[in-house]
Amino acid sequence: MSTSLLIRSTVTVPPRSPVSSWDSCSCSRRRGVLGVASSSSSLKASSSASLSSSHAEARRSFMFVPYGAPLQQASVPTITCDGLVPGAALQLTHWTNNDTPEELYADTSTEIAFNFLKSSKYAERYEKAGVVNNHYDGDGVFSAFALLEPEKALQHEELLTAAAAVGDFGESPSEEAVKLNAAIETIGAQHDDDEMAYEHAFRLLPEMLDNLDAFSDLYEASWDAINDGYRALHSGKVTIELCGDVAIVREPCDAARLAPEALHRGLCELGADGLSAKACQRVVRARRTSHSDEYLMEVEKPGHGWVKRLARRQTIMDADGGEMAETLNRAFDLGDTFQPGGEGGLVALCKTATGVRGVTPLDVADFIREHKL
Numbered sequence: 001m002s003t004s005l006l007i008r009s010t011v012t013v014p015p016r017s018p019v020s021s022w023d024s025c026s027c028s029r030r031r032g033v034l035g036v037a038s039s040s041s042s043l044k045a046s047s048s049a050s051l052s053s054s055h056a057e058a059r060r061s062f063m064f065v066p067y068g069a070p071l072q073q074a075s076v077p078t079i080t081c082d083g084l085v086p087g088a089a090l091q092l093t094h095w096t097n098n099d100t101p102e103e104l105y106a107d108t109s110t111e112i113a114f115n116f117l118k119s120s121k122y123a124e125r126y127e128k129a130g131v132v133n134n135h136y137d138g139d140g141v142f143s144a145f146a147l148l149e150p151e152k153a154l155q156h157e158e159l160l161t162a163a164a165a166v167g168d169f170g171e172s173p174s175e176e177a178v179k180l181n182a183a184i185e186t187i188g189a190q191h192d193d194d195e196m197a198y199e200h201a202f203r204l205l206p207e208m209l210d211n212l213d214a215f216s217d218l219y220e221a222s223w224d225a226i227n228d229g230y231r232a233l234h235s236g237k238v239t240i241e242l243c244g245d246v247a248i249v250r251e252p253c254d255a256a257r258l259a260p261e262a263l264h265r266g267l268c269e270l271g272a273d274g275l276s277a278k279a280c281q282r283v284v285r286a287r288r289t290s291h292s293d294e295y296l297m298e299v300e301k302p303g304h305g306w307v308k309r310l311a312r313r314q315t316i317m318d319a320d321g322g323e324m325a326e327t328l329n330r331a332f333d334l335g336d337t338f339q340p341g342g343e344g345g346l347v348a349l350c351k352t353a354t355g356v357r358g359v360t361p362l363d364v365a366d367f368i369r370e371h372k373l
Contacts, residue, residue, distance in 0.1 A: 060129050060147055062202070064195040067134045074130050081143040082109035083134035090126060092116055092143065096308050106311050107304065109139050110164035113146040114157055136194040138167025138181040141201045149206070156209045169274070169313075170260025170303035172226070176212060178261055182222035183208060183215050229262030240266040243365040247272060247280040247302075250361065251287045257343065258285075260303050267302070274304045279314035281305075282349075282368050286361035294355035297364060298342040299324065306346035317372065324373050325350035331367055332359045 060079075065071055071078065071087035080088035084095040091100045092112045104115040116122060131147045133140045142160045146153035153160060162177035167185065172178055184201055191197040208215055232238040238258055241248045247267060249258055263283070267273040272280040285298040305316035321340035328338045328350070337356060342348030367373070 060126075060131050062131045062133075062144055062148055062198065064198055065132050065134045066194075069134070071132060076128055076130050077126055078130045078132055079126060079147060080132050080134075081113055081147060082137070082140035083132075085132050085134050088132060090122065090129075092147075094307050094309065098309065105309070107307065107313050108161065108164040108168055109143040110146060111161050113143040114154070114161065117146060117150050117154065133198075136188045136191075136197045136201075138184045139164040141184050141198065141205065144198070145202060145205055148202070152206055152209070159209065166261060168304075168307075170264055171273075172261040172265045172268075178226060179212055179219040179223055180208060183212070183218035185222070186218040225256065226259045226261045228256065229259045230265055232258070233262060233266050240270065241362075242270055242272055242280065243362060244369040245272075245278070245281040246365040246369045247283045248361050248365050249283060249285045251285065253288050253290060255287075264303060274302055274313035276314070279316075281317055282365075282373070284361050284365045284368070289355040291355065291357070294357045295359075295361060296352055296355055297338075297361060298344065298351040299328075299349045299364070299368065300342055300344035301347040301349065303347060319349055319373060321349040327371070327373060328364065328367070332356075332363070334359065 061076075063074075065083075065085050067083070071080075071085050077089040078085075078087070079090045079092055081092045082095070084091065084093050084098055091098050092104065093100055093109050094105075094107060094112065095109075100112055103121075104112050104119065106112045106115060116126075129147075131144050133144055142153075142164045146160065159174075159176060159180065162173040163180040163184070165171040165173060166177050166181040184205075187201050187204070188194070188197045191200065204215070212219075229238070232255060233240065237252060238255055239248075239250045240263070241250070247270075249263060251258060264273060267280060268276075271278055280302055283300050283302060285300070287296045288294065289296060299321075301316050301319075304310070304313045307313075308318070321342075325338035325340050328334065329336060334352075334356065337352050337354060338350050339353050340350050342351040
């Protein structure tokens, strides 16, 4: 086994107030558009002067198309935002195999929607377009809202863009962005029908943008869980190490799974987040079982790793979770212990079905790094 570069997080325990520690997050200080201030009063409203008159006067309508269903013939041009709905005249999405125009493209669909609003090229044709999507999530809500309510959205462009990155990539650009996305996700969880969830979100979002604190009942539980994870990192209960471009997250058996937003903050502080030149390519999550020498492990991509076409974030190597599981099983003589899947959703690659002894998280991370899995 080759020698690995190991970097352990050396961040100090944060101040008593989790809000002030969040405000000082290194990734917020370093990043351009994602460096959004946490306080409502300090958010700089984007100027709507760049909004063309056609976009400003636009009266677009929204239609939800169930995932996999065809787009019905419409009497107006259609824009598919976030979800990739076949048959739409214009794609404003970062979804895999998209044909979003290069001059509008960005890492999230919400950023793409704002680029569209600032472009006069498309304004006249899509002034009264139908806006469609096929699934409910934060990036879908924020991008559609930008097209439906462009003037209001542009006043809060930075917040909406940051919140989209929270929802789709598990990033943590600001307190307010995390809370806004959590509120939108809670609304989605309250409905079995995505179309009804969109109606609910569109109704509340304008007021949320003006007074997010009034909606604490929608974000409080998620916000507390994310802060608990960040405190666990800073107390040393949970640690993040770097083995080259592979991050190792070590969690004790009694700890809740580290939230993606807390993980992202830790990667920011190690200079290994997606906007860093040395962005990590893989994450190995390792949880001790009741036996001190036994681990349950998961391998996943970083939060933005599911997006194939990226404009600003570092491209993540593609991988087949099944093939990776087979390779790791052969390398460490583990039978079929590693299996495809995991709790990471779109970024999950493979996981151990049972606890592993004799093979450490560092062994796995080092092998993945060395063989570029």
